[in-house]
Amino acid sequence: MGPLEHGDPERIGRYRLIGRLGAGGMGQVYFGRSAGGRAVAVKRIHPHLATDASFRERFAREVTAARQVSGAFTAPVIDADPDGEVPWLVTSYVPSLPLDDAVRDHGGLPEPTLRVLAAGLAEALTEIHRVGLIHRDLKPGNVLLAEDGPRVIDFGIARATDGTAATQSIIGTPGFMSPEQIQGESLTPVSDMFAFGAVLVFAAGGVGPFGQGAMPTMVMRIIQHEPDLSAVPPSLQRIVAACLAKDARRRPGPGDVLDALGDVPISDSWLPPHVMDGVRAQVGKVNAALSGAPTTTGAAGAGGATSVLGAAAAGAAGGAAAAHLLGNDQATRAATQAGADPTAAMGAQGDRTAQYPHQPTGGYGDHPKTAVYGQDPGAGAPPTAAMPPAGGQGGDDYADLYGGSRRGADQTRRAAEEQRRQEADELRRRREEQRRREERDEQRRRQEAERAHRERMRAEEQATRRAQAQSRQADQPGLWSFVKLIPLLIIPIIQIPLGWGASYAWQWFTTESGVWTGQPFYYETILSADGFFQALFLGYFLLNNVVALEYLIRSLRTGFVTGVLLAAAVVAATNGALYYNGFFG
Numbered sequence: 241m242g243p244l245e246h247g248d249p250e251r252i253g254r255y256r257l258i259g260r261l262g263a264g265g266m267g268q269v270y271f272g273r274s275a276g277g278r279a280v281a282v283k284r285i286h287p288h289l290a291t292d293a294s295f296r297e298r299f300a301r302e303v304t305a306a307r308q309v310s311g312a313f314t315a316p317v318i319d320a321d322p323d324g325e326v327p328w329l330v331t332s333y334v335p336s337l338p339l340d341d342a343v344r345d346h347g348g349l350p351e352p353t354l355r356v357l358a359a360g361l362a363e364a365l366t367e368i369h370r371v372g373l374i375h376r377d378l379k380p381g382n383v384l385l386a387e388d389g390p391r392v393i394d395f396g397i398a399r400a401t402d403g404t405a406a407t408q409s410i411i412g413t414p415g416f417m418s419p420e421q422i423q424g425e426s427l428t429p430v431s432d433m434f435a436f437g438a439v440l441v442f443a444a445g446g447v448g449p450f451g452q453g454a455m456p457t458m459v460m461r462i463i464q465h466e467p468d469l470s471a472v473p474p475s476l477q478r479i480v481a482a483c484l485a486k487d488a489r490r491r492p493g494p495g496d497v498l499d500a501l502g503d504v505p506i507s508d509s510w511l512p513p514h515v516m517d518g519v520r521a522q523v524g525k526v527n528a529a530l531s532g533a534p535t536t537t538g539a540a541g542a543g544g545a546t547s548v549l550g551a552a553a554a555g556a557a558g559g560a561a562a563a564h565l566l567g568n569d570q571a572t573r574a575a576t577q578a579g580a581d582p583t584a585a586m587g588a589q590g591d592r593t594a595q596y597p598h599q600p601t602g603g604y605g606d607h608p609k610t611a612v613y614g615q616d617p618g619a620g621a622p623p624t625a626a627m628p629p630a631g632g633q634g635g636d637d638y639a640d641l642y643g644g645s646r647r648g649a650d651q652t653r654r655a656a657e658e659q660r661r662q663e664a665d666e667l668r669r670r671r672e673e674q675r676r677r678e679e680r681d682e683q684r685r686r687q688e689a690e691r692a693h694r695e696r697m698r699a700e701e702q703a704t705r706r707a708q709a710q711s712r713q714a715d716q717p718g719l720w721s722f723v724k725l726i727p728l729l730i731i732p733i734i735q736i737p738l739g740w741g742a743s744y745a746w747q748w749f750t751t752e753s754g755v756w757t758g759q760p761f762y763y764e765t766i767l768s769a770d771g772f773f774q775a776l777f778l779g780y781f782l783l784n785n786v787v788a789l790e791y792l793i794r795s796l797r798t799g800f801v802t803g804v805l806l807a808a809a810v811v812a813a814t815n816g817a818l819y820y821n822g823f824f825g
Contacts, residue, residue: 315331361439440483725787788814
C-alpha cells in the first residue's frame with residue numbers, strides 16, 4: 241500500500257481514502273474506510289473511460305450483476321456510482337496476501353493447500369458464472385489468500401470495457417488467457433476454467449504452464465504447445481490437464497471440478513505457517529492503517545470553519561486538517577494544546593475558556609459627575625452633562641456616557657467581520673487554486689493514460705502481427721518438402737495402379753451406371769501396350785496434377801513465391817509431356 245499522491249481525492253462517496261493499492265486498465269484502486277470503520281477497496285474509473293456512454297451502460301449492468309455474487313468466496317461489491325461524473329466501485333477489502341506475492345516470497349504451495357485453493361476457486365467461479373458473469377482475467381494477482389480461504393477479486397467488471405472506443409484490445413494476462421480469448425473469439429464460462437488450471441500450475445511451482453516470455457512467445461505456446469504440469473502433484477494433474485485443453489468443449493466446469501475433488505479436509509490453518517504469518521501481518525497493517533485514519537473532522541463551509549470536537553488525539557488530527565485547509569495565518573484553532581481542554585475551539589489556552597478580545601466599557605464611574613440642572617453651560621460643565629448646554633452641538637449628548645461602549649463593540653464587530661471576509665476570500669482563492677491544480681493534474685494523468693493506452697495498443701498490434709506471421713511461417717511449405725515429392729512425381733509406382741483403376745471406373749460409369757448418355761468407353765487390358773500406356777498416362781495426369789495443385793495452394797496462402805513457381809512448373813511439365821505423347825488426343 242502506498243500513500244495518497246498530490247491530486248488524489250480525500251473522499252469518494254462516503255468513503256475516506258487512506259492509501260493507494262494499485263492501478264489497472266480501468267482505473268486507480270485506493271484503500272479506504274467506510275463511515276463505520278470497515279476496510280474497503282475503492283476503484284475510481286479512468287476519466288477517459290467515463291466519457292464513453294456505452295462503457296457507462298455496460299459498467300452499470302456489470303455492477304448490478306456483480307452485486308448478486310456471494311461474498312463467501314469473493315470480495316463482494318458493496319457500493320458503486322456508475323452515474324457519477326467519474327464512476328467508482330467499492331468492494332470489501334480482504335486482509336490477505338495475493339497468490340503471486342505469496343508464491344514469489346515463499347515458493348510453491350503444498351498439495352493440501354493446493355486442494356483447498358482449487359476447491360475455493362471453483363466455488364467462486366460457480367458463484368460468478370451463476371449470475372451470468374465471466375471473469376476474463378483470472379490470474380494469481382486476482383486470487384487472495386485469506387485466513388478463512390481463497391477469495392477472487394475483479395470479477396466481471398473488466399467485461400464492461402469490451403468494445404469501447406478506448407479499449408479495442410484483448411483483455412487478459414499473457415500466460416493465463418485461453419486460446420479462444422487470445423484469438424478474439426466469443427467467450428464462454430469455460431474460458432475461466434483454462435485460467436483456473438493455469439493458476440493452479442503457478443501456485444504449485446511458481447511458473448505458469450507455458451513458462452515465461454514476451455507476449456508473442458506466450459501466444460504461440462498457448463495455441464500450439466502442450467502445458468508443463470511437472471510441478472503439479474500427480475493427484476491433481478488430471479484435473480488441471482482437463483482444464484487446460486485447447487478445445488473449450490473438452491474442459492470441465494466448476495461443478496465438475498468440485499465433484500472430482502470431493503470434500504477437501506481443512507486443518508486449523510489451510511496455509512503453510514510462513515504464508516499464514518504473512519497474512520496475519522497484513523491484517524495487522526490494515527488495522528494499523530484504519531486506526532491511524534482521521535475519524536472525526538470539521539467541515540469547512542462557505543463562510544468559515546466548523547470546530548473539531550472529541551478526544552485530544554482526534555482533535556489534533558482534525559486540527560491539522562483544518563490548518564491545512566484554512567491556512568496557518570488564521571486565528572481559528574481546531575486542536576488543543578497539550579493539557580488543554582479538548583473541547584476548546586477558539587484560542588483556548590491552559591484551563592481558560594476562550595473569549596473575544598477585551599474592550600474597556602465605559603460606565604458611571606469612568607466619567608466626571610453630571611452637571612447640576614440649570615447650571616450655566618459656560619461654567620465648565622463637562623460634555624457629559626445631563627442636560628444639553630445652550631447652543632448645543634447637536635447629536636447625542638450622552639455619547640460620552642454610553643457611546644464609548646457602543647463604539648468599541650461596533651469596531652470589534654466590524655474588525656471581526658472584516659477578518660472573516662478576508663478569511664473567506666482567502667479560502668475561496670485557495671480552493672480555486674486547488675481546483676485548477678487538480679484539473680491540471682487530472683488532464684496530465686488523462687494524457688498519460690491515453691498515451692500509455694496507445695503504446696499498449698501499438699505493442700499488442702505488433703505482437704498480433706508477429707504471431708500471425710509466425711503462424712503463417714509454420715504452415716508454409718519448404719523446399720525440402722518439394723524435393724521429397726520429386727521421386728513420387730517421376731517414378732510410376734503409384735501412377736500405373738491409379739490409372740488402371742481410374743480406367744475401369746470410367747468404363748463402368750459410361751457403360752453400366754445409366755447416367756452417362758454419350759459414347760461408351762471400353763478399356764483394353766493392361767497387358768496390352770495400349771492399355772498399359774493408357775493407365776500410365778492417366779495415372780501421371782491425376783497424381784501429378786493433384787499433388788502440384790495442393791502445393792500451389794499452400795504456397796499461395798502463405799506467400800511462398802518459390803513454391804508457387806515450382807508447383808506451376810510441375811503442372812506445366814506433366815501436362816506438356818502428356819500432350820506430346822498424345823494423351824489428350
